[in-house]
Amino acid sequence: MEVPKASDVLANELRERILDGEFPEGTALPPERELVSQTQMSRTTVREALRILEVQGLVRIKTGRAGGAFVQRPGRDSVATSVSLLIRGQQIRLAALLETREAIEPFCARLAARHRTDADLDRLDAANKDIADPDGSLASFLQANVDWHVAVATASHNELLTGLMTALSQAIYTATENEDFVDAEVRRTTVRAHKSITEAIRAQDPDAAVRRMGRHVHAYAEAVLQVDDRTEIEVPDA
Structure with missing residues (x-):
């Protein structure tokens, strides 16, 4: 006993x-x-x-x-930390991370279109500006991409979804930061998709937001998995 x-x-x-x-x-x-x-x-x-x-x-x-x-009360950072530990501790497959994002993020976009504030739109616009920077490095592009996806989740005003998306976005960034599939065409496609989704959120059109986000994350997942046949995330040294 x-x-x-x-x-x-x-x-x-x-x-x-x-x-x-x-x-x-x-x-x-x-x-x-x-x-x-x-x-x-x-x-x-x-x-x-x-x-x-x-x-x-x-x-x-x-x-x-x-x-x-x-x-102090647990917040979204607590959720993100716990999920990040699970992802790294269990060596969750990149494919599983992308599948989870496809399941969750379109609904985040729907909620964002319903509940977004002017401050939320400012965060989305700032991330879009950084993503579209033609002189930006790969690292800055990927970080701006994370910032945008987290901003969409934040605009949902659902703390649990925001915590999950924060952890997922950072894990996907870590798993793909050294990949060579992010070429000029991928960047242009990402800029167009993000602007389109942002405009749906700005217009408070939840149906358009969920539809456009679904297309975007699915296309991104396919692009990643076509060049990445790993079964586990490579966890960087602390």
């Missing part, structure tokens, strides 16, 4: 209290000495439990006289 570590038990209890709203975002958890007194656990155990919560993104630890463990 496996007995859980005391630090895991305490971390689980504090996590539930945070998620249940007992400790609002920005407030401090009880000081270490108070938790030691309340739980009758050692200071080392309490510190380990707080460290678990910090790794999970539920608290941030501040040192000094005004320090402590301050509650």
Whole structure:
């Protein structure tokens, strides 16, 4: 019979209290000495439990006289980090990443057309400008491409989809940054597709946005897989 570590038990209890709203975002958890007194656990155990919560993104630890463990709510960055770890840890195939994007991103475009703001359009336009730069390097083109796809997801105003798309876009960038299929014609095609999708989002036309995004990500996936027969992502050294 496996007995859980005391630090895991305490971390689980504090996590539930945070998620249940007992400790609002920005407030401090009880000081270490108070938790030691309340739980009758050692200071080392309490510190380990707080460290678990910090790794999970539920608290941030501040040192000094005004320090402590301050509650923060998980956001899209937490989702993106967890999905990125899954992708790299399981060595997810590039084909599977592209399939997932084909399944998710057209719906992101539909939501973006419904919910976009002026600030969202500014982000899309800025990324499109960088993508269309004729003097831009391959690295800058690919990064601008990531920025645009994440901007579409952000414009959906769905935090879960945004987190997923952030992780997927970055993983696809990592897996394709050294490929030679991105020639001048691919760049021109990407510029046209992105502008067309952006205009559908700007016009708040969800049907056009989902249709154009579906065509775009499918064509991109086919272009990538025609020149890439790997079965796993090559994970760069940290």
